[in-house]
Amino acid sequence: MSQKVLLNALNVGFIKNISLFNGLSETDKELLLRDGSIYSYLRKKPLFRHGDPIMHFYVVCSGTIRLYHETPDGCEVTTDILIAGDSICAADIFSSLGMYQTHAEAVIDATVMEFSTEWLKKTAQRFPIIAFNLLSMLSQQTHKLKTEAENQSNMSALQLTACFLQQTCVFNGFNPAGFILPYSKSLIASRIGMKLETLSRTLPKLTEIGIASEGRHIALRDLATIKQNVCDHCPGTEHCHAYDVLHQKN
Amino acid sequence: MSQKVLLNALNVGFIKNISLFNGLSETDKELLLRDGSIYSYLRKKPLFRHGDPIMHFYVVCSGTIRLYHETPDGCEVTTDILIAGDSICAADIFSSLGMYQTHAEAVIDATVMEFSTEWLKKTAQRFPIIAFNLLSMLSQQTHKLKTEAENQSNMSALQLTACFLQQTCVFNGFNPAGFILPYSKSLIASRIGMKLETLSRTLPKLTEIGIASEGRHIALRDLATIKQNVCDHCPGTEHCHAYDVLHQKN
DNA sequence: CGATCGTTTGATCCGCATCAAGATAGGTGG
DNA sequence: CCACCTATCTTGATGCGGATCAAACGATCG
Numbered sequence: 001m002s003q004k005v006l007l008n009a010l011n012v013g014f015i016k017n018i019s020l021f022n023g024l025s026e027t028d029k030e031l032l033l034r035d036g037s038i039y040s041y042l043r044k045k046p047l048f049r050h051g052d053p054i055m056h057f058y059v060v061c062s063g064t065i066r067l068y069h070e071t072p073d074g075c076e077v078t079t080d081i082l083i084a085g086d087s088i089c090a091a092d093i094f095s096s097l098g099m100y101q102t103h104a105e106a107v108i109d110a111t112v113m114e115f116s117t118e119w120l121k122k123t124a125q126r127f128p129i130i131a132f133n134l135l136s137m138l139s140q141q142t143h144k145l146k147t148e149a150e151n152q153s154n155m156s157a158l159q160l161t162a163c164f165l166q167q168t169c170v171f172n173g174f175n176p177a178g179f180i181l182p183y184s185k186s187l188i189a190s191r192i193g194m195k196l197e198t199l200s201r202t203l204p205k206l207t208e209i210g211i212a213s214e215g216r217h218i219a220l221r222d223l224a225t226i227k228q229n230v231c232d233h234c235p236g237t238e239h240c241h242a243y244d245v246l247h248q249k250n
Numbered sequence: 251m252s253q254k255v256l257l258n259a260l261n262v263g264f265i266k267n268i269s270l271f272n273g274l275s276e277t278d279k280e281l282l283l284r285d286g287s288i289y290s291y292l293r294k295k296p297l298f299r300h301g302d303p304i305m306h307f308y309v310v311c312s313g314t315i316r317l318y319h320e321t322p323d324g325c326e327v328t329t330d331i332l333i334a335g336d337s338i339c340a341a342d343i344f345s346s347l348g349m350y351q352t353h354a355e356a357v358i359d360a361t362v363m364e365f366s367t368e369w370l371k372k373t374a375q376r377f378p379i380i381a382f383n384l385l386s387m388l389s390q391q392t393h394k395l396k397t398e399a400e401n402q403s404n405m406s407a408l409q410l411t412a413c414f415l416q417q418t419c420v421f422n423g424f425n426p427a428g429f430i431l432p433y434s435k436s437l438i439a440s441r442i443g444m445k446l447e448t449l450s451r452t453l454p455k456l457t458e459i460g461i462a463s464e465g466r467h468i469a470l471r472d473l474a475t476i477k478q479n480v481c482d483h484c485p486g487t488e489h490c491h492a493y494d495v496l497h498q499k500n
Numbered sequence: 501c502g503a504t505c506g507t508t509t510g511a512t513c514c515g516c517a518t519c520a521a522g523a524t525a526g527g528t529g530g
Numbered sequence: 531c532c533a534c535c536t537a538t539c540t541t542g543a544t545g546c547g548g549a550t551c552a553a554a555c556g557a558t559c560g
Contacts, residue, residue, distance in 0.1 A: 128381075131374075131378075136346065138385065145396060
């Protein structure tokens with residue numbers, strides 16, 4: 001299933017930036033990092049499944065993790081796609097349910113840092129700033145969920161797809177003038193709540209609003225048109241911040 | 251706009267049960283309650299508007315409060331309907347944004363207890379159990395949002411309506427064998443993300459799954475059928491817990 | 501070379517939104 | 531008490547977006 005790997009300097013350097021540790025001294029950070037272990041998961045291997053007792057708090061170091069669950073009629077809904085730097089299930093630990101509310105599995109081979117739930121609870125008590133960081137993380141997540149739910153119902157397939165591509169570009173630090181989709185189209189469709197067929201039909205239409213696509217190759221050609229067709233319909237969302245990031249680069 | 255009213259014994263008695271204060275001694279609770287003031291808001295009066303700087307944390311004492319916002323094309327989307335005992339915007343206080351992310355207004359005349367944000371932050375530091383309660387509240391809210399977002403896209407108008415009626419019945423402590431809708435149909439439609447016309451057409455169809463409706467009068471006649479048609483499609487949601495509550499009463 | 505996976509394309513269908521008009525009810529003033 | 535008015539709700543006709551079903555295409559792999 002999973003395999004423990006050595007904690008190396010590179011990983012530590014990267015992981016120092018996780019938001020949970022914001023505001024701590026470097027010494028404290030390094031001390032706390034000693035309490036975690038890094039594991040690697042092969043493609044398609046689960047980190048945990050819905051219903052498992054909550055044992056760990058995770059931070060993604062490399063690769064891609066997918067959160068999903070199955071609907072009663074058997075099809076899988078992807079609720080989130082996580083990349084390096086993202087943390088997993090901080091919320092669930094403090095819920096009274098005591099078990100994971102979602103499946104989590106590696107999309108491509110991934111490494112993940114794990115801390116025990118007990119450790120997180122104790123640390124939150126020992127360092128008030130960590131409790132505060134947690135509150136702030138949860139609060140951000142809540143806001144993200146709200147806006148996403150709303151977009152889902154108010155935006156067309158075209159707009160949802162444009163949003164996703166733009167955010168993918170920014171979060172992964174790709175070049176908007178041309179990049180390769182890091183996920184399969186089935187995964188993307190499942191993430192943005194539409195059928196593969198619909199996504200397939202939608203991608204060519206994106207040229208209308210300034211996004212070129214051919215196979216897995218995407219190019220965000222015309223930011224102004226994108227803004228007009230998408231951002232203006234979802235002010236204040238994560239997507240719009242992503243737009244601003246791209247806009248400033250130019 | 252709003253009017254300060256006297257803190258009377260009845261209100262205090264009620265408000266002692268708010269989840270934020272879970273685990274505190276009665277003495278501490280009463281002490282903390284002194285820091286809040288109770289205000290009354292008339293029908294349609296706003297508590298705050300999207301973009302206002304966050305000044306207060308609220309707990310609803312009586313009446314109904316609606317959270318909503320306007321879409322760019324001008325129509326209002328109701329994101330939540332709050333009744334006595336619910337708290338408002340605990341999450342927003344800890345986000346970095348510093349302003350409300352939604353409008354809040356009284357649907358019918360309401361009384362509300364208000365605490366300053368500073369008070370909440372300080373209190374969370376002074377009483378670790380309150381920080382923990384906050385984490386737990388946020389975490390629950392996150393879970394609720396997730397399942398709601400999913401239901402919104404996977405369930406039919408029929409199912410969504412059934413869910414809403416059942417939850418309304420339970421949260422308000424109504425008699426499932428017959429109760430009067432406490433909200434206008436426009437408000438309900440806006441809350442469950444459909445058009446008034448659709449809701450209007452859906453209500454008669456509910457007889458198929460054991461819910462009778464006539465005007466504002468609702469009766470949940472056949473719990474088994476409801477379960478089969480709704481709960482079995484949304485396991486683990488708030489709605490299903492509401493179902494269980496009704497089921498146990500019988 | 502067939503086999504499997506991921507994707508595209510076509511034809512059709514269904515649910516909900518939309519537009520438009522009518523019905524009911526609650527409230528107000530004469 | 532009735533006439534009027536406005537808010538709330540119902541009903542009908544129509545259209546569109548995306549789901550569904552079905553088949554074929556292209557790439558990768560053993």
